[in-house]
Amino acid sequence: MAERDHLYLRLAVDLAILTVRDDALQVLTITRANQPFRGQAALPGGFLREGEDLVGAAVRELGEETGLDGHRLHLEQVEAYGDPDRDPRGRIISVAYLAMMPDLPLPTAGSDASSATWTPVATATGLAFDHDRILADAVERARSRLEFSTLATAFCGAEFTIGDLRNVYEVVWGERLDPRNFNRKVLGTEGFVTATGGKRMPEVGRPAALYRAGGATTLNPPILRTDKAG
Amino acid sequence: MAERDHLYLRLAVDLAILTVRDDALQVLTITRANQPFRGQAALPGGFLREGEDLVGAAVRELGEETGLDGHRLHLEQVEAYGDPDRDPRGRIISVAYLAMMPDLPLPTAGSDASSATWTPVATATGLAFDHDRILADAVERARSRLEFSTLATAFCGAEFTIGDLRNVYEVVWGERLDPRNFNRKVLGTEGFVTATGGKRMPEVGRPAALYRAGGATTLNPPILRTDKAG
DNA sequence: TCGCATTAACGTCAGACTGACAATAACTAT
DNA sequence: ATAGTTATTGTCAGTCTGACGTTAATGCGA
Numbered sequence: 001m002a003e004r005d006h007l008y009l010r011l012a013v014d015l016a017i018l019t020v021r022d023d024a025l026q027v028l029t030i031t032r033a034n035q036p037f038r039g040q041a042a043l044p045g046g047f048l049r050e051g052e053d054l055v056g057a058a059v060r061e062l063g064e065e066t067g068l069d070g071h072r073l074h075l076e077q078v079e080a081y082g083d084p085d086r087d088p089r090g091r092i093i094s095v096a097y098l099a100m101m102p103d104l105p106l107p108t109a110g111s112d113a114s115s116a117t118w119t120p121v122a123t124a125t126g127l128a129f130d131h132d133r134i135l136a137d138a139v140e141r142a143r144s145r146l147e148f149s150t151l152a153t154a155f156c157g158a159e160f161t162i163g164d165l166r167n168v169y170e171v172v173w174g175e176r177l178d179p180r181n182f183n184r185k186v187l188g189t190e191g192f193v194t195a196t197g198g199k200r201m202p203e204v205g206r207p208a209a210l211y212r213a214g215g216a217t218t219l220n221p222p223i224l225r226t227d228k229a230g
Numbered sequence: 231m232a233e234r235d236h237l238y239l240r241l242a243v244d245l246a247i248l249t250v251r252d253d254a255l256q257v258l259t260i261t262r263a264n265q266p267f268r269g270q271a272a273l274p275g276g277f278l279r280e281g282e283d284l285v286g287a288a289v290r291e292l293g294e295e296t297g298l299d300g301h302r303l304h305l306e307q308v309e310a311y312g313d314p315d316r317d318p319r320g321r322i323i324s325v326a327y328l329a330m331m332p333d334l335p336l337p338t339a340g341s342d343a344s345s346a347t348w349t350p351v352a353t354a355t356g357l358a359f360d361h362d363r364i365l366a367d368a369v370e371r372a373r374s375r376l377e378f379s380t381l382a383t384a385f386c387g388a389e390f391t392i393g394d395l396r397n398v399y400e401v402v403w404g405e406r407l408d409p410r411n412f413n414r415k416v417l418g419t420e421g422f423v424t425a426t427g428g429k430r431m432p433e434v435g436r437p438a439a440l441y442r443a444g445g446a447t448t449l450n451p452p453i454l455r456t457d458k459a460g
Numbered sequence: 461t462c463g464c465a466t467t468a469a470c471g472t473c474a475g476a477c478t479g480a481c482a483a484t485a486a487c488t489a490t
Numbered sequence: 491a492t493a494g495t496t497a498t499t500g501t502c503a504g505t506c507t508g509a510c511g512t513t514a515a516t517g518c519g520a
Contacts, residue, residue, distance in 0.1 A: 007280050008238045011312070011323055050237050050321075054312035080310040080325045082241070082284035091280075093241055093323070095310045163468075181508065183469065205467030206515040221454070221506075393497075411479065413498065418477095435496030436486040451477075 009091040013057040014045030016138030017099040020155045020171050024120045031115040036088045037128035058097040066106050074100045074154040078138050086130045098138040100154040148222045150192050153213035161208035173225050191216030239321040243287040244275030246368030247329040250385045250401050254350045261345040266318045267358035288327040295346055296336050304330045304384040308368050316360045328368040330384040378452045380422050383443035391438035403455050421446030
C-alpha cells in the first residue's frame with residue numbers, strides 16, 4: 001500500500017432528527033447560510049473534529065441544532081455516504097445518524113439553529129447534497145425499528161397513552177392500525193410499557209391510562225407492518 | 231463553520247468476507263505484512279482512492295483479496311467506525327462491508343492475498359485494530375439477513391438442495407433446525423427457490439432435489455430464529 | 461337524573477403460522 | 491430382499507393475527 005494511494009478527505013456527520021408532530025412524521029431541516037446550496041434546505045450536520053468520535057460529533061451537532069442532550073435521546077448510525085462528487089467542496093464522506101425524539105420545544109434561539117425548522121417528511125424533498133437519499137434511508141430505518149424494537153416510545157414523552165403510541169406507529173408507517181389489536185399486542189408484550197397508574201383526561205370521552213417505557217428493548221415477536229416498501 | 235474545524239483524515243474500507251465451509255461460518259483473514267499489528271490477523275481492507283466511491287473500493291478490495299468479481303456477490307455496508315485512536319497510524323475512519331459468498335476456491339495466488347486464509351468465526355479473535363468488533367457486527371448482520379431475506383442462497387452455489395440451504399441457516403445461526411419444518415417453510419415461500427428438476431446423488435440415501443435461487447429478495451413472513459443474541 | 465356522543469379497553473372467533481413428531485419415499489450396500 | 495440412510499410429505503395442537511362486536515368511563519345537554 002503505497003503512500004500515493006492515500007487519499008485525504010474530510011468527514012461530515014449529518015443528522016436526520018425525526019419527531020412525530022401534528023400527526024405527521026417531521027424532520028429537522030436547516031436553511032443553508034453558506035455556499036454550496038446556499039438558501040436551500042438541508043439536514044443539519046458538520047465536520048468531524050480532532051479527537052472526536054462519530055457519535056460524539058453527532059451528539060455535539062444535535063446539541064448545537066436543538067439544544068438537547070444527545071446522550072438522552074436515541075441516536076444511531078444509518079450509513080456512510082461516499083460518492084466522489086456528492087459534495088462540490090471536494091471529497092467529503094458523510095456519516096448519517098438517525099435521532100428519534102418526542103415533540104419538544106426546541107430551546108435554541110440565537111445559535112446556529114436559528115434557521116432550524118420542522119418539516120413533514122412527505123414535503124421534505126429537494127434537499128441539498130444527497131440529503132434526500134439520506135433522509136429516505138433514515139426514515140426507512142426508523143420504520144423498521146418500530147417493527148422490532150420498543151423505540152416507538154422514543155417519540156413519546158415520559159408518560160403516554162396506548163393511543164399515543166399507536167399514533168406514532170400510524171404516523172411513521174403511514175398506515176392505519178386496529179386500536180383493539182394494537183392494545184392487545186402492546187400490553188401482551190412483556191416489558192414494552194408499564195402502567196403508571198395515572199390517567200389522562202381527554203376533551204371528551206373516557207380517560208386513558210398512562211404508561212411509561214418498559215425495560216425491554218427488542219420486540220419478540222415483532223409488530224410487522226403489512227406494507228413493506230424499502 | 232471555520233476552516234480550523236476541518237479535520238483531514240484517511241478512509242479505509244474493511245471487508246468481512248463470510249462463507250460457509252466445513253460446516254462452519256468462516257471469515258477471510260489476512261496476516262498483516264506491515265506495521266502496525268505486523269504478523270497479526272486482520273480483515274482485508276485498504277484505503278479509499280481518488281474518484282472511487284465506497285462500494286467501488288469494497289469491490290476492488292474484494293477482487294484483490296479473492297480474485298472474485300464483487301459485482302456478482304452480495305456486498306453491503308455494515309457501519310462506519312471512527313474511534314479517534316482505532317488506528318495508531320493516525321486518524322483513519324473505516325467503513326466496513328459485509329460480503330457473503332459460496333465456498334469457492336480462491337483464484338488468487340501471487341497477489342496481496344497470498345496470506346489470505348479462511349478462519350472459523352468462532353476462532354477469529356484477537357484481530358488487529360477494532361476488527362473483532364467489526365467482525366462481530368458483520369456476523370450479526372448476516373444472521374439477521376437470513377431471517378428477513380433470501381440471502382442464505384448467497385452462501386450456496388448456483389444449484390443447491392434444501393438440505394444445503396438448511397445447513398447454511400444452522401451454521402450461521404449456530405442452531406439446529408427441524409428439516410421437515412424448514413422444508414415446508416422454504417417451499418411455501420413464494421419465490422425463495424425454484425426447482426431445477428435435477429437431483430443430487432449423495433453417498434448414501436435418497437437423492438435430493440436441486441434448486442436455484444428464486445426471484446424474491448425479502449422473506450414475508452420471515453424465518454425468525456429463537457435465540458436472538460445481538 | 462337521564463340519555464347520548466365520544467373515546468378507551470376488553471372479548472370473540474376463524475384462519476394462518478409454528479413447533480413437535482410420525483410416516484413414507486428413494487436410494488446404497490450387503 | 492433387507493437393513494441403513496437421507497429426503498420429503500403429512501398430521502395435529504398450540505399460538506398468533508386480523509376482523510369485528512361489546513362493554514366501560516367520561517363530559518355534555520336535555
